[in-house]
Amino acid sequence: MIDPAFIQDVIRVLFAVVIVTAAYIISTRNMISLVSVYALQSLTLVFMALALYSLEGTTVLLAIACITFASKVLVIPYFIATIQERIRIKRDIEFHFLSPTTSLLLSMALMLFIYIALAHIMEGTPGRESLFFFGAVIGISLMLMGMMVTFSRKRAITKVLGYLTMENGVLLFGMFVTELPFIIEFLIIIDLIILVMLTTILTVGLDSTLEDYHNRLHRFHLVEDTEEGP
């Protein structure tokens, strides 16, 4: 068994990594790297699950680590990357409502804010270790940061990544606050995959058209058709 204190330090480091990846997703204009960063973020979560496993020893965490790895590190990033190739859009330059700097500052403020708020909410609940509490804060902050991506970026595919970041936040939160039955976690992943697939396919119809949507409309409908028509 590894020293718990060391594990906790590792987890802290991983927290930092998660936040950095989220910050990158918020602020970058390069779409190719977005997917890899997302994969990295998911991988961090896998590590975090493993770390927690070594701390608590629940097998569910191990299983979670496995399916997360399979789905979020491998399948989904691969899928999105493929789609990205197809629509040949490499950059997401426009920002809505928030510029990269503002969103970074805002996400920092949000983290502080969530920390205070969550401290208020969880005041009554007994026996919250600081690490787990912090995990919850990071989880929710990650969600909100992901959400900032969904509304501040123009491209639908970036939005999907924002959504995935949010989902990671939920996973993080769930992992640290409590442990859900495995079947639930598993179904959630299935659900997520279906959702992501559908959304990304739809973005093919939509995303490419955001720029000059009248020209490309028909062409990409055809694309959509070949994708979906069995």
Add this chain to the structure above:
Amino acid sequence: MTFSFIFYLIINTVAVLAIAPLFMSIIKKVKAWTQGRRGPSVFQTYFNLAKLLKKEVIYSSHSSWIMRVTPLVNIAAILVAALFVPLVFVPEPVGGIGNIILLLYLLALAKFFMALAGLDAGSSFGGMGSSREMSISAIIEPTTIIVFAALVFVFKTLNVFEMFITSAATGTPATPTLILLAISLFIILIVETSRIPVDNPETHLELTMIHEGMVLEQSGSNLALMELSSAVKLTLLMALIINLIVPFGLATSLTLGTIVVAAVMFALKGTILAGIIGLFESSMSKMRFFRLPSLFAMAFFFSTLIIIIEVFA
């Protein structure tokens, strides 16, 4: 329905029919005097009516049954209205005869038919007369009703008979309020009987006539009925003023003596009032039609003032 009431019905109708043309003539006579003329005989109106009865009736080819029934309805309504205002003898009221509101609406009934008859033949004079008559009667209505309300207020009854009995019992001179009311009643009389300054009963000039316009298409015996009914209307309104303000001599019990005295007294008082009307008319000139509302507004204000004084005092 008692005997005395039936007797009253007969005697009142006969009296009013008999004396009404006289008052008309007296007014004319007085007016002639003030103008320095000798004027027609005081019985001229009777002669006129007799003459008209002998003439043929001419109907316009466009006119309908309205034209034919109007004179009858008119005289009937006015005569029934006259029953509401006892001239010489006041019996116990029966079945709401004497109700002051009903009195007003019987006059309105006559007016309604007359106005329709004015429109019936399609002549523009008749239409103009009807239009003006209905407008004037509408805007004088608030004043009339306020005056009547004041009467009800003073006498605490809705019935003209009971008012007369009360005023006869109190005797002359009447209270100051009543004198003020008499002035308002006088204005109403002027308006209702289409006299100067509201209307000019003696001309057929298009610009001035109201009442005469409506009866322009009437002829022969029908015209006689119309003339007679307007005379009766004048008389009954005069009787209202007389018996409210100077009721002395008014018979409240049915004996020959009192009735004779009352009749003579009424004829006298009526002659004097007719003289006053004649003088009043002579001192005025016909008013422009659209100036009338302000005159009526003054009358309305005046009568409301009486009410207010009466209420707050």
Add this chain to the structure above:
Amino acid sequence: MIVELFILSILVFFLGILVPLVTAARDQRVFRTAALGCTIIGSVVLGVLSLVILLTGQVFSWTIFQPFAAFSLGFSVDRLAAFFLLLIAAVSGCVALYATEYIEHLDGGSRRNLLCGCTNLFILSMLLVVVSANTVSFLFFWELMAGSSFLLVMYEYTGPDTKKAGIFYFVMTQFSTLFVMLGIVLLYGQTGSFSLAPAGISFLSTAAFLALLIGFSIKAGIIPFHKWLPYAHPASPSPISALMSAVMLKIAVYGLVRFLLDVFSPELWWGIVILFLGTASAVLGIIYALKEYDIKAMLAYSSIENVGIIFTGIGLYVIFTSYHMPGLASISLLGALFHSLNHAMFKSLLFLTAGSVVHATHTRDIEQMGGLVHRMPYTSALFFTGALAIAALPPLNGFASEILIFISFFSSVAVADPLLKVLLFICLALFALTSALSAACFVKAFGSVFLALPRSKESGEAREVPLRMLLGPAILAAACIILGVFAAQIFVLVGLSVPMPDLFLVGLLLLAMAVLTYAFLFFTASRDVRIAGTWGCGTPSQQPAMEYSGHGFSEPIDIIFSTVYRTKMKNERKFFDRKNCIFAEGTADISLMKIFEEYVYLPVARASYHAAKVVSRFQSGCLDTYLLYVFCTVIAIIIYLGWLA
């Protein structure tokens, strides 16, 4: 027995709804006649039943259906309800009789079947409103009445004005619903039950009263909520206008009276408010009626006036009740109720005969009519009876009820408060003005429509309508005469002592005087009669264009009340040159300004539309914005959770 009769009549009406609904696709006269026959049978049964209850004074109540403990669908018929049932029965029976013929001359093919069915539904819902024993069933049938009448108004949906009429009617109906519902909910808050039982005095019950008053006023067409009436009545077929004006407005009156009598304990100021509303509606209603040239719109405005008179009576009732003068209070209330019945009679009579006239002349503009007295003698006689009644001339029924209100006004001497006394006198003056103006209005109406020469080709070729279109109105006309002449006797019969003059006696005297005069003339006067042209100052022939028109007739009143009538002038001119010197062409138009519409209704409508436009911008169509909303809400909720909860 009574209950069975009642259920029978309801079933007959129900049959009258089903028959045309099932045969909606088949355009055959027999189905329509059958449906309207149901209406007539149902009305007769209902009439008999309500007469029995009215005379015996028994109270029947029964529950037909109780789904929950909290409320039941129950009916209860007392004298007040029976009175209004009688009103409904009388009018709908006659209207149905008239409609059997009228409806065959309407356009619309098999849609007419639905019209019959909907009419039955309308009548049924009205009568069920009246017998409702609790507020829920009241509201239920009230709404049903509103819905079915809306469909009826929209019958001629292709008509040029129907769209506007429909929108006005629908909006005002919903507005009325809003307030009636609010009132009932507030009442429930006060009493905790749906029963029509005394509610006590509190802030809630006052609020409930005000809400109900507004709700009923809207439905009754009280100014300033009246605007739907002059649009809806002309737009709908004449039998429907008759039903709406004669009956539906009275249902609102019924609602007000029912709630005032059974539920509230009125205060003085309530009475003053009702009186004020009533007087204002009466005066303004008739003033607008005088300026109206669409015959049905004129009748609609006159309905506003008459409902105003009814409200005046109710207001007096409340005032006298609060002064503990039960005698006077009951006279006022009787006046109001009696006037409701009378108005139902003569207004449906007028609407039906107006319908016949419109049917014969193909126009609603009275300036296009004229001379119909020769071509439609029976219709004109019936209309004339209605006009006499509505102008409150003795000895007809309009006078019989107005005199009751006059009597209670005159007796307000007994009221202690001097200020109130003066106020009452002023209302009295306005009330008198109203009835005089209504006489003027109907002189104009009858004169322009029926007398003199026809002013258009159509009215020159008009024909008398078939028998059944005369029979219905004839019954109503007879009712107008009977209810007037025998008013005092009727009151004695139902056991009410009312200090009103005996109009039968007056009628007899009138008849006697007329007969005597005729006899006198017959024996003394010349009997020569000559027919000649109208004297026209020497003009060779009489032309329709020379007649006094409706516009001309009301011109003096128009000028006198110029402060009430605002006119709007439009003057558009075009010139040949730039400097506007050489006039090319132009149009000018002077129209009566619809003050309420232009200063109240439309601004409100525009403002709300504007507000709605602003709010609609929320739905911008941009996903990012939507997500931003979600984000902000989430943040707000977190703040709420962290600090406020």
Add this chain to the structure above:
Amino acid sequence: MILLAIILIAAASLALIAVSRTNRQMNTVCIAEAALFLAIAVWLLLSGQVPISSFVIGSQYFFIDHLGLFEVLISTIIFLLAAIYARGYVEGLIETHELGKGSLKLFYGAWAFLLTVILLAFFSDNLALFWIFAELTTVISAMLVAILYARDNIDAAIKYIFIASVSMLFSFVGLVFLFETSRSVSGEGTLNWTVLIQQAHLFPTGMMIAAFALVFIGFAAKSGIFPFHTWLPEAHARAPSAVSAILSGVLLNVGIYGIIRVFAIVHQTPAVTTLSPLLLVFGLLTVGIAALSMLPQKNLKKLIAFSSVENMGILLIGLAIATPLALFWVLFHIMAHAFTKASLFFSAGILHRQYHSTLSTDAVDDIRDVFRLQPLAAWGVILGGLAIIGMPLFPVFFSKLFILLQLGSVSLPALIILLFLLFITAVSLGYYVISTFTQVSRPETRDDIVAYDTPLGMKVPVIILLILMVFLGTVFTVGEITFLDRIVAELMF
């Protein structure tokens, strides 16, 4: 067993759809599926075994109680009618090339799958499982929206997915809170509703508030509560009408169902006093924004969709009152609204076929001669409109009235505001219908419009629903009332 039966039926229908070729075949499969499910639901209703504890159903994650059965009954009826309707409707879509022939299989597959998922959602005992199914319904129904050949549809579907899913994530966080609360109380964490409701009185208030508020965000988005309703008008308006009916009549109920379930738990704790005002405010805002957005609306389907938003607001307000009677009428309103809205969308669909392009743009002017061309649809819209604004003979009248009555005893200002907003709603609907349906073409251009030959299959559902509505609005059977009372009792109100 029942679960097994459901899954078997679903699998069989999916398989059949996979092998069938024509619209008719696939449609028949869908009708049969819905009919079978309806039969199961009716059988459950009549058998009297409800509530059924988990093992009979087949797994500890599932159960059947009256509320679930109630929702399932509504859903299956609407699905059945929508499937019948879709037969002719989809035919028309294919003819006009709005729907590719290749997409047919996907369409019906998603349709059949959606019904199954909805059934499973309503039979879920475990709230997390319910959440997952609810998520799935979003995805699948979004697919049904996006299936038409138009960019706007994809746009609407994307909006739908994003807003609903993003919000649903917060819901899940809320569920995690709930799970944690239950674990801290009983030691053994669970999300099984039947257990939670028993434990609920022990839950700490603060956590309950947090849990509910977060759960609310997601389910509010599913049911179109302000400010998460933004997807709703666009998705409902863009979807094929058969799908719109399902979206409005069934899928909105999924969200409200979730809120009711969690609120029932909250109702056991003191947190309800804090949360009721929150719900009331959201409800009023929802009704307000819907009412005002309806006023200038020129698109019939959008108008109906906004009316759905408005009704969801009413439901939320009813729930906020938190009395048994209010809950009773909320349930009644759910049913009333579902059927009414389905009938409205069906009628609007017929009009959509008739006036084709015009209804989808914002031009009103082209709708004319409705009564001549499509009398049934016109009457469907009129009667449906009257029904949804709460005219009597229709069920909404009672539910609206009683919710208002209950509201009156809670808050007078809210009552007055709500009444006024309902007035605006009614006016907007009335204004639209009157101004559109009175338009007739001039005689000379009368023949320009060819009447769309509405298939019988599209007429029948409208008629059935109208009859059903009148039945529900006038006859209150004892069974119906006791059934709803049982639900209220089971929710421990």
